[in-house]
Amino acid sequence: MRGRLATLASVALFASGSACAMNTPESSPSGCRVIGGELLPPESGGADALCKAITTAAARQAPGLGYDIEVRVMPRSRLTASVTMSDGRKLPDQSFVRMDKPLSSGAFERFAATIAAELAKAGSNKS
Numbered sequence: 001m002r003g004r005l006a007t008l009a010s011v012a013l014f015a016s017g018s019a020c021a022m023n024t025p026e027s028s029p030s031g032c033r034v035i036g037g038e039l040l041p042p043e044s045g046g047a048d049a050l051c052k053a054i055t056t057a058a059a060r061q062a063p064g065l066g067y068d069i070e071v072r073v074m075p076r077s078r079l080t081a082s083v084t085m086s087d088g089r090k091l092p093d094q095s096f097v098r099m100d101k102p103l104s105s106g107a108f109e110r111f112a113a114t115i116a117a118e119l120a121k122a123g124s125n126k127s
Helices: 003-024 044-061 105-124
Strands: 031-035 067-074 080-086 094-097
Touching: 031 044, 044 067, 044 105, 067 094, 067 105
Parallel strands: 031 067
Antiparallel strands: 067 080, 080 094
């Protein structure tokens, strides 16, 4: 019985935290999803490192802007990203190709900087 009560309390706490996050203003935490992350080299840090690079670059170049991003890992060391601002605007798709070496954390940072620059530009053009 005690185990069930603890589980129910955990679910209630999680649900209340999720509901709160859904109702926050535009400066809410942004979402990042990587599709095909298993194609990333393990030494790159994987999907978590890619999303962390994007989040860090966006916080630096476009603070306070909310967005959702979907990154697709393609064969031959190629990344594509679809970015939607929290106000519903879609940014131009971003693409990154690394021909000479496998994808790495440095490559993630360069890709993230490009995405963050587009976010900053879109944020300054907000009507």
